[in-house]
Amino acid sequence: MLKTFPSGGIHPPENKLTSNIPIGYLPVPGNVVIPVSQHIGAPATVIVNKGDYVKTGQLIATGNGFVSSNTHSSVSGKVSKIDTIFDTTGYKQPAVFIDVEGDEWIGTIDRSSNIAREITLSPDEIKKRCFESGIVGLGGATFPSHVKLSVPEGKKCDILIINGVECEPFLTSDHRLMLEKGEEILIGISILMKALKVGRAKIGIENNKPDAIDHLTKLAAGFEGITIHPLKLKYPQGAEKQLIKALINREVPSGHLPLDVGAVVHNVGTAYAVYEAVQKNKPLFERVVTVTGKSLSKPCNYVVRIGTPIGRLIEAAGGMPGDTGKIVSGGPMMGKAVSNLDVPVVKGTSGIVVFSENESERKEPGPCIRCSKCIGVCPLNLQPFLLMKLAELGMFERAEKEKITDCMECGCCSYTCPANRPLLDYIRLGKATVIKLARQRNLK
Amino acid sequence: MSNLLNISPSPHAHGKETTQKLMHGVVVALMPALFTSIFYFGIGAVIVTAASVISCLVFEYLIQKFVFKKPVTITDGSALVTGLLLAFNLPSNIPVILVVIGSFVAIAVAKMTFGGLGNNPFNPALVGRVFMLISFPVQMTSWPVPAGFKTGYADAVTGATPLAIIKEGIKNGESVSQLMEKVPATIQMFLGHMGGSMGEVSAIALLLGLVYLLYKKIITWHIPVSIIGTIAIFTTILWLINPEKNADPMFHLMAGGVLLGSIFMATDYVTSPMNTKAMIIYGCCIGILTVIIRVWGAYPEGVSFAILIMNAFVPLMNTYIKPKRFGEEVKNG
Ligand code: SF4
Ligand code: SF4
Numbered sequence: 139m140l141k142t143f144p145s146g147g148i149h150p151p152e153n154k155l156t157s158n159i160p161i162g163y164l165p166v167p168g169n170v171v172i173p174v175s176q177h178i179g180a181p182a183t184v185i186v187n188k189g190d191y192v193k194t195g196q197l198i199a200t201g202n203g204f205v206s207s208n209t210h211s212s213v214s215g216k217v218s219k220i221d222t223i224f225d226t227t228g229y230k231q232p233a234v235f236i237d238v239e240g241d242e243w244i245g246t247i248d249r250s251s252n253i254a255r256e257i258t259l260s261p262d263e264i265k266k267r268c269f270e271s272g273i274v275g276l277g278g279a280t281f282p283s284h285v286k287l288s289v290p291e292g293k294k295c296d297i298l299i300i301n302g303v304e305c306e307p308f309l310t311s312d313h314r315l316m317l318e319k320g321e322e323i324l325i326g327i328s329i330l331m332k333a334l335k336v337g338r339a340k341i342g343i344e345n346n347k348p349d350a351i352d353h354l355t356k357l358a359a360g361f362e363g364i365t366i367h368p369l370k371l372k373y374p375q376g377a378e379k380q381l382i383k384a385l386i387n388r389e390v391p392s393g394h395l396p397l398d399v400g401a402v403v404h405n406v407g408t409a410y411a412v413y414e415a416v417q418k419n420k421p422l423f424e425r426v427v428t429v430t431g432k433s434l435s436k437p438c439n440y441v442v443r444i445g446t447p448i449g450r451l452i453e454a455a456g457g458m459p460g461d462t463g464k465i466v467s468g469g470p471m472m473g474k475a476v477s478n479l480d481v482p483v484v485k486g487t488s489g490i491v492v493f494s495e496n497e498s499e500r501k502e503p504g505p506c507i508r509c510s511k512c513i514g515v516c517p518l519n520l521q522p523f524l525l526m527k528l529a530e531l532g533m534f535e536r537a538e539k540e541k542i543t544d545c546m547e548c549g550c551c552s553y554t555c556p557a558n559r560p561l562l563d564y565i566r567l568g569k570a571t572v573i574k575l576a577r578q579r580n581l582k
Numbered sequence: 583m584s585n586l587l588n589i590s591p592s593p594h595a596h597g598k599e600t601t602q603k604l605m606h607g608v609v610v611a612l613m614p615a616l617f618t619s620i621f622y623f624g625i626g627a628v629i630v631t632a633a634s635v636i637s638c639l640v641f642e643y644l645i646q647k648f649v650f651k652k653p654v655t656i657t658d659g660s661a662l663v664t665g666l667l668l669a670f671n672l673p674s675n676i677p678v679i680l681v682v683i684g685s686f687v688a689i690a691v692a693k694m695t696f697g698g699l700g701n702n703p704f705n706p707a708l709v710g711r712v713f714m715l716i717s718f719p720v721q722m723t724s725w726p727v728p729a730g731f732k733t734g735y736a737d738a739v740t741g742a743t744p745l746a747i748i749k750e751g752i753k754n755g756e757s758v759s760q761l762m763e764k765v766p767a768t769i770q771m772f773l774g775h776m777g778g779s780m781g782e783v784s785a786i787a788l789l790l791g792l793v794y795l796l797y798k799k800i801i802t803w804h805i806p807v808s809i810i811g812t813i814a815i816f817t818t819i820l821w822l823i824n825p826e827k828n829a830d831p832m833f834h835l836m837a838g839g840v841l842l843g844s845i846f847m848a849t850d851y852v853t854s855p856m857n858t859k860a861m862i863i864y865g866c867c868i869g870i871l872t873v874i875i876r877v878w879g880a881y882p883e884g885v886s887f888a889i890l891i892m893n894a895f896v897p898l899m900n901t902y903i904k905p906k907r908f909g910e911e912v913k914n915g
Contacts, residue, residue: 145908150595307595379909392909464588475589491594498588504601504658505700510856511599514802518908521856541907549593556599557700563591 140345142370143380146517148550150373150471152346155430156310161318161439164454166213166241170445171223171482173233174199174209182209184234190217195244195421198234201269207282208272209234212423212443214242224481233482236445247420253321254417257329264333264416271415272422272485276407277301277376278468280486283412286402287333298331298339299385299396299403302354303369303376305344306469309489311426312406314439316343316350320357323406326413327364330404338363341406342385344371373471374548378403380517392518392544407488427451427483431492433459442483448490449479455492463495471549504557512551512561518544522551522561529568538572545569601699604800604851605659611794612666612846614787618773619674619780622728626674626735627780631666633678637685638665645694660699664688667707667846670781671839671886672714675726675738680718684710704893705853708886715886725777743777744837748829749882757826762833771836781842788841801849804861809844810835812869820877828877840872843885853893860896860903868892 175181182199186192192211199209215238223233243249259267269284289295304312316323327339341358343351345368355366369375369384379390381403388399396403404412407426414420423444430437435456442451448467452458458479466473467487483490512522520541528537542565551561619627642661646654668688672681688710696702715722723746726738733739742750744765751761766776774784782788795801813834820828834840839847848854848868855864868888875884 148597150597383908389909392907394909462587464590464594466592466594468592470592470594472592473594474592475587475594477587477589493594495588498590498594500590501596501600504655505698507601507604507660507700507851508854508856509604509851513857513905519905519910520907521904523856544907544909547592553593553595554597554599556601556604558596558600562593566591 140368140370141384142372143375143383143517145519146515146550147372147374147380148515148553149371150307150553152371153307153430153432154310154313154346155308155432155437156428156439157313157347159310159314159438161314161426161441164440164442164446164451166238166443167446167450169215169218169235169237170213170443171233171235171447171480172198172209172212172445173223173231173482173484175231181232182206184220184232186217186220186234188217188219191215191239192217192236193242193244195247195423197421201282205282205285207274208270208421210272210421210423211236212445213238215239224477248418253325255325257325257332257416259329259416261333261335264329267416268333268412271411271420273408273411273415274422274485275405276411276425276485276488277405278472278486278488280484283404283408286404287330289334289397289402293397294400295334295336295397295402296400297386298327298334298336299382299401300327300339300341300406300409301376301378301381301403302341302343302347302350302406303381304347305371305373305376306471306473306489307373308430308491309428309469310430311428311439311488313347313350315410315426316347316406317353319410320353322413323409324354324357324361324364325417326409326411328361329412329416330409331363334402338365340385341366342369342375342381343367344369344375346371374517374546374550377517377546377548379546392541422485425483425485425487427487428489429455430489431459431494432497433461433494434492435459444485445482447480447482448476451483451490452479452492459492459494461494461496462492464493464498466491466493471553472547500560501558503559506557506559509556511554511556515550515554517548517550518546520545522565523559525568526559526561526564529564529571534568534572534575537568538576542569542572543576602657602659605663607795607798607800608663608846609659609666611791611800612663612670612781614790615670615781615784615842616666618784618787619670621730622733622774622783623674623726623738623780624729624731624733624735626726626733626738629678629735630672630674630676630681630780631669633681634669634672634685635662635665637682638662638668638689641686641689642694645690646698649694650698655699658699661689664693664706667781668710670842670846671707671711671779673722673725673740674733674780675724675735675740676721680714680721683717684714687713700852702852703897704890705847705850708847708890712886712890725779727777728775728783741777743882744771744833745876745882748833748837749876752827758829759826762829765833765837768832768836771833776837778837779839779842782839785836785841788845792845795845795849802858802861804858805849805854805865806844808862808865809848809869809872810840812866813840813873816870816873820873834873834876838876838883839885843872843889844868847886848889848892853896855896855899855903857900857903857905859905860899863903864892864896864899867895
């Protein structure tokens with residue numbers, strides 16, 4: 139029996155249209171817009187001015203404080219303006235606009251294609267390099283990686299978990315990366331292990347990617363402490379807590395972090411970025427993005443410079459289909475719908491999924507028939523129908539007691555509800571209000 | 583491309599399940615029982631089923647259209663299921679007018695006064711049935727003897743149900759072993775050749791329905807298994823204590839409405855608990871109450887009452903019996 143997490147979860151159609159399409163290189167666009175706070179944490183300070191000439195890889199904004207991250211230019215050219223934009227999350231953010239001139243990289247980056255196997259940096263130097271290079275979690279949460287590598291006083295980490303699950307339908311960027319950059323990923327994992335001072339790492343991969351499992355298993359023979367674990371297909375296995383439960387059967391308590399059970403989770407994409415930062419001295423300014431959708435004529439996987447407008451990606455994938463109804467940045471289960479094609483690719487953009495008008499239509503909700511299917515699929519065993527009702531009625535205290543704040547917004551409940559009830563919409567609102575109320579209470 | 587992109591929040595995908603599909607799934611699961619009941623009771627089964635289904639749909643339509651003045655949703659399949667289940671709980675010779683009254687009680691009183699689908703605390707079909715049992719006790723307890731289309735409708739030959747034979751007999755001081763001679767053999771009961779309400783007689787047909795419901799994931803095993811299991815255990819104990827005063831467990835499971843009740847009535851989404859722990863407790867309580875009513879109560883059959891009683895506790899159970907949350911109680915291995 140293949141391992142998986144015990145309760146809840148769903149099996150949405152996989153629709154992995156691009157698993158067999160090698161990663162291509164999207165040409166550098168004519169201009170980019172780089173939001174400077176592409177991470178959870180304190181906003182960064184822009185350190186370039188309008189009119190400045192910047193090179194590819196040059197630092198353009200610095201993180202403030204520990205939980206923050208640097209941002210680098212993804213192109214060479216002139217800063218045309220510094221302004222605020224709406225990013226993929228719908229929030230306003232300062233961003234650096236650059237008009238591209240050529241593609242001149244900063245000199246410190248090792249652009250050779252040799253694989254650098256020897257890890258010379260010390261654990262502290264690795265953390266420092268990750269911070270300097272602007273490495274954040276590339277699975278979508280974009281949490282600064284150096285923070286995750288710093289185990290606080292009194293806590294112990296004994297295992298590194300690597301997320302190669304890619305449980306979202308449609309997305310294949312991690313899958314392709316594992317196939318094409320397997321060795322680099324394993325070196326990246328070794329680097330992470332060194333920084334965390336742990337002896338073992340487990341990579342979890344769902345069994346719908348047998349080629350990646352085989353490939354990495356073969357390569358891992360040459361790496362000490364790294365093992366590959368096929369997992370049963372089930373969404374949301376890529377959620378940190380679910381992955382930890384599936385791989386090492388430890389349950390992260392509600393309101394706690396993986397570190398509280400001795401584990402740290404990184405994504406395979408992040409491991410690759412760490413490899414490039416530490417071994418090649420290359421800051422994070424490009425990433426693999428899956429551009430997909432049933433209506434696209436050429437769905438594909440591309441290495442894309444951060445800041446590229448998503449319209450460019452859709453063009454490269456065969457152009458915008460006439461009946462497009464929705465464009466999602468990220469996967470269909472947890473991604474965000476974007477309002478226009480100028481929205482730039484950011485560090486957390488794992489995919490762009492185009493839906494036709496038909497596919498993006500929501501059906502009319504009916505009354506709750508109390509079938510309890512939403513409870514059955516909630517990976518956290520919450521009671522979504524109840525949380526929705528409490529949020530709708532404004533009963534926030536009760537909602538807090540029912541642990542609305544535990545909800546990870548995986549969307550399994552809304553996906554499953556036969557009455558098409560918009561459960562997560564209400565739960566999300568309720569959760570935000572409960573968090574706000576709790577914060578106010580703490581201030582008093 | 584339309585100028586406006588849809589920017590509704592995640593998830594951007596939805597499963598294939600719909601309320602209508604689930605309800606139609608229940609209808610499909612009821613088909614074997616419907617066919618066997620037509621096989622055993624002939625024209626009467628057809629008339630009663632048609633009367634019940636049509637009047638449930640019509641009442642639902644009229645109330646939604648003229649009282650609620652809201653969009654009519656009779657196509658969602660819920661009134662269809664109620665109509666079938668009500669019919670299954672009736673004798674096949676009952677006059678149509680009584681069926682219409684029963685349907686009115688089920689839909690108008692038990693379902694719509696509470697706000698329609700999803701809000702009713704009691705199973706509508708059972709409310710209709712119990713109302714009829716109390717209002718028209720004679721018609722509701724004369725059970726046609728199965729004889730296929732020879733059974734007839736208004737002129738059906740009637741007899742007692744096996745449960746009633748046993749109950750009466752024990753009251754009159756006869757021993758169970760004597761009484762067992764008077765009731766159909768277990769295999770006959772398994773196939774459905776006995777007196778009883780239209781839908782309850784054939785165990786095999788109901789079990790086929792159960793397999794379908796489980797296979798289609800329309801219901802989970804928790805409620806039926808806990809009811810059937812509890813009744814089996816409880817009646818085994820009684821039987822072991824005194825086999826001359828108590829019928830054996832096989833008899834209890836095959837005779838009467840245990841299977842119909844546990845598979846189709848107690849599992850009604852709206853009126854049953856919403857998590858597995860509560861479902862099992864609910865099922866066990868229904869099982870215990872059923873046996874208590876059958877053995878010590880005034881009626882030979884207790885499944886409907888037991889389910890209705892437990893329906894009343896469902897809101898309480900949903901509030902106090904909760905699933906264990908992920909990360910709530912931590913045991914690390
Ligand atoms: S899945 Fe939908 S209909 Fe079923 S209980 Fe949950 S909210 Fe109600
Ligand atoms: S979105 Fe929240 S409530 Fe819904 S299934 Fe996921 S965790 Fe549970």
